[in-house]
Amino acid sequence: MKTIFKLIPIMLIFCIPDLLYGVGGISNSKVIVPSTDTVPKNRFEFEPFFSFTAVDDPADSRSYGFGARFTYGFLDNLEAGFNLNYLEIEDSDIQDSTSDFGNIEAGLKYRLIDQSDNSPFSLAYQGGVTFPTAGDDEPWVFEPVGLILTTNYTDKLSSDLDVVFSFDEDDNIVLVSNLGLGYFVTEIFQPVVEVSYAYENPDEGQSTEILNGTVGFTSPVNEMLTIILGVTYDLYTDNTDEELTVSAAFTFLF
DSSP: OHHHHHTHHHHGGGTSOOOOOOOOSOOBSSSSSBOSOOOOTTOEEEEEEEEEEEEOSTTOOEEEEEEEEEEEEEETTEEEEEEEEEEEEEEOSSOEEEESSOOEEEEEEEEEEOOSSSOSSEEEEEEEEEEOTTOTTOOOEEEEEEEEEEEESSSSEEEEEEEEEEEETTOOEEEEEEEEEEEOSBTTBEEEEEEEEEEEEOSSSOOEEEEEEEEEEEEEOSSSEEEEEEEEEEEEEESSOOEEEEEEEEEEEO
């Protein structure tokens, strides 16, 4: 029976959509997908992050993003924080643009169940809101319902699965799900494979789907610093252009 329960996170990939991150401001244990782990109580994480995206479109569009995550551990099982996207540069054959201040993505994570002899996985709630501080008449985005399921199969092998439902004030509805698998080859090197799915049902126009995959690694150099690097490629898209994204982050724990 315990073996069956431990296989639930992998079985779920065939039952529900699979990945593209949604809630901002919360910590993760892999490249994109969050885990049920929270920032230790009364401690603080600061994570600058960087990304480069190439779009497969006629304009040969490229973008560069810079931002930071701030997350605080309020309880042993509760954290809250926000992402601040402070610079985005877009470059294409048609036009170039620079945005000095992006949206603020706030979120929280509350672990409901710890993995134990009675529970083969841990479970957490996640939720958040995006403040449209970037301008351009962007809508408020609300992520009221989200769950994270983490299973540690051994002290080296683990999986994380999350599902997030969101909507905005323009009545667009989005479902996002992420699945990640990581294995610590050494104490400071964890190769990671992730799969992502996102579905958007807009109030007007056609629905959009994205299925992508991510390969990368995390490297907890010491208690205070973790390095994260990943490459994400769209495997399937419907009514949107394919993208390739290279992302990097440096997580500092204080």
